[in-house]
Amino acid sequence: MAVGGTVRLVVAGAADVDTDELETLTAQLRRRLLELDVDDVRLARSDGPVPDGAKPGELLSVGVLAVTLAPAVIRPVLRLVEAWMTSRPVRTVTVEWDGRTLELGAATPEQQERLLTAFLEGGRAPSDVSSATSEEPPARDQRA
Incomplete structure (x- = not known):
């Protein structure tokens, strides 16, 4: 499969999930993703500063995965x-x-489907779709 790009997944645990549990959850998701036709799934590197007392080198971010894949695989992911x-x-x-950017998990299944479709089509931003339920009229689709 040709490499098409990288998807970054940031897992946010529930309020009572500690760092160790978040690390375990992220490892579980990584294993599941590797079952798909992706090129690679790695723990993502931290973009932030290295904490005082940390050893030199790159820091891994807990709860963050970098998935290398072909664009055709994004929907199954x-x-x-x-x-x-x-x-x-x-x-x-x-x-x-x-x-x-798309945030999964904070919407009804119907809203989630609309957000996912808009995100994958690259049309309106997911925030535009979610705001369609506000008092402002939704943006018109530019496609014929």
Whole structure:
């Protein structure tokens, strides 16, 4: 499979999930993702500063995965993440891909489907879709 890009997944645990449990949850999600036709799934490196007293080198971020995949595999990856979240103490998984961000887990199944479709089509930003329920009229789709 040709490498198409990297999706960054940020797992946010429920209020009572500690760092060790978040690390375990992230490892479980990594194993499940590797069952798909992805090129690689790694713990992501931290972009922040190295804490005082830490050994030199790159820091891994707890709860963050970098998934290398072909664009055709993004939908199955997101579907797996949605299904995986349902039986775990995970509040949200933030997906960063192709300059866009999507937060899974804070919507009804119908809203989630609309958000996912908009995100994958690269049209309106997911925040535009979620705001369609506000008092402002939704943005018109530019496609014919």
